[in-house]
Amino acid sequence: MATPAFITIAVDGGAASGKSTTCRNLAKRFHLLHVDTGSHYRTITLALLRANIAPDDTAAIEVALNPSAADTSITTGTLLCGNSARLTINGTAPDAADLRSPAVNAAVSPFAAVPAVRHFLFAYQRSQVATARTHGFHGLIMEGRDIGSVILPDAHLRIFLEADPAARAARRAAEGGIDSIVTRDQTDSSRSTAPLLCPPGAIRIDNTHVPLASVVDQIAALIDAARAAL
Ligand code: CDP
Numbered sequence: 001m002a003t004p005a006f007i008t009i010a011v012d013g014g015a016a017s018g019k020s021t022t023c024r025n026l027a028k029r030f031h032l033l034h035v036d037t038g039s040h041y042r043t044i045t046l047a048l049l050r051a052n053i054a055p056d057d058t059a060a061i062e063v064a065l066n067p068s069a070a071d072t073s074i075t076t077g078t079l080l081c082g083n084s085a086r087l088t089i090n091g092t093a094p095d096a097a098d099l100r101s102p103a104v105n106a107a108v109s110p111f112a113a114v115p116a117v118r119h120f121l122f123a124y125q126r127s128q129v130a131t132a133r134t135h136g137f138h139g140l141i142m143e144g145r146d147i148g149s150v151i152l153p154d155a156h157l158r159i160f161l162e163a164d165p166a167a168r169a170a171r172r173a174a175e176g177g178i179d180s181i182v183t184r185d186q187t188d189s190s191r192s193t194a195p196l197l198c199p200p201g202a203i204r205i206d207n208t209h210v211p212l213a214s215v216v217d218q219i220a221a222l223i224d225a226a227r228a229a230l
Helices: 019-030 037-050 058-064 102-112 115-126 128-134 147-151 165-174 181-190 212-228
Strands: 007-013 033-036 076-081 084-089 139-144 157-162 203-206
Touching (some): 007 019, 007 147, 007 212, 019 212, 033 128, 037 115, 037 139, 084 128, 102 181, 115 147, 128 139, 203 212
Parallel strands (some): 007 139
Antiparallel strands (some): 076 084
16 A cells, blocks of 8 residues: 555644644554654743752853753754654653653743743654654654644644543543643743744534544544645
8 A cells, every 4th residue: 555645633622622632543543653742831930840950040041951051952852762853952852741840841831831841842743753754654643732833833623622621620630630720721821932822724523522432533534634735
């Protein structure tokens, strides 16, 4: 069978809106590279917290993330784990439990609102398209808050997932996380650089009352249709 045309898919949405589960499933089904950009912000947050830098200390953040500052230089890399690409900082990808700790949950949105943090990740995130091609994936599925609006505005398919805050809070609590998702959404939506929004032309899918397996099937049909048009 011929290799299908390479496809790029952007999936955005608020906290605990089902992005990761949906994207992981679709990545396996279509042999796509899955990139969770929320984990990138969590990785940077962890590194800055460990360096005792606060989100409002923009001067210290800029120095820490400046690639030409020899004494503090942070180098990024990619670790492939099956269909997932994980960001490494100075050669190490932090544990998932550390990335989802209450401290990181509380600090990640304030750090993600700092332009220097977003600037630091911009080229790296875009470079994941080439990583997916190099490693023979049939496409890339990238999730976040600004993927369809800023990182991959020309993606073949752009999806915006949403669900009632109560349903999302219940999901997060069921995962055992301590997380103020409404506060994070407010910070993410109101920041001036790359706010959380449904970009014009993206397909909105509300999954408050829909099982995630049905959402996966719905997006799978959209992928098939988008591919047929390539
Ligand atoms: O898993 P959950 O949906 O709760 O959050 P996440 O996707 O891990 O994202 C954590 C935080 O990273 C978000 O609340 C945003 O502040 C930030 N983020 C962002 O600003 N832009 C992105 N493209 C992805 C995440």
